[in-house]
Amino acid sequence: EPEVTQTPSHQVTQMGQEVILRCVPISNHLYFYWYRQILGQKVEFLVSFYNNEISEKSEIFDDQFSVERPDGSNFTLKIRSTKLEDSAMYFCASRGMKGWAEKLFFGSGTQLSVL
């Protein structure tokens, strides 16, 4: 089965530093997403991205967050100035053109720890 790949698997950073989380979605997919999960809590939607622009974002996705698809294969999430409360598992996901009738593929996640 095809896979969504996320790197790194773990990222440790100091508060106030910038981090970039990287994802390689499945090659023929067109919809891309970031979700996050604070330890012990539910998975929360951050942002969706289609046709090279943000299609939807949550209240969590404030000015400190940005997404980019720089080269047609990678999909990145940048946090400009990390806060302690940004510590979470960040999941990238992708799917094809057929809407929710198609499976949404999740990556294995990047565990971000902000110290």
Next chain:
Amino acid sequence: AQTVTQSQPEMSVQEAETVTLSCTYDTSENNYYLFWYKQPPSRQMILVIRQEAYKQQNATENRFSVNFQKAAKSFSLKISDSQLGDTAMYFCAFAAPQGGSEKLVFGKGTKLTVNP
């Protein structure tokens, strides 16, 4: 706004037995999708089963089946012949594309432990 409620924070079952995990949701949409995801200790999100709201027939995938009650807005997951590998967090999730939304809304999860 759509909400998903899982009222059982933790459940346990004996190996080979059957267990049912509950999920209710709230929406004003008529066309939507419901999902159960499994999250083992590795924390990867694995799709277990999916149900389209317009389909009356309950979805099944091998040992996993759902009881979808649209009027009651209920979507429970039944795991038959439970196996040790079924031990995981299980999340119920909802998507309503007709509302123009792209997001999955998750419940808080049920931690399932299968005992030998």
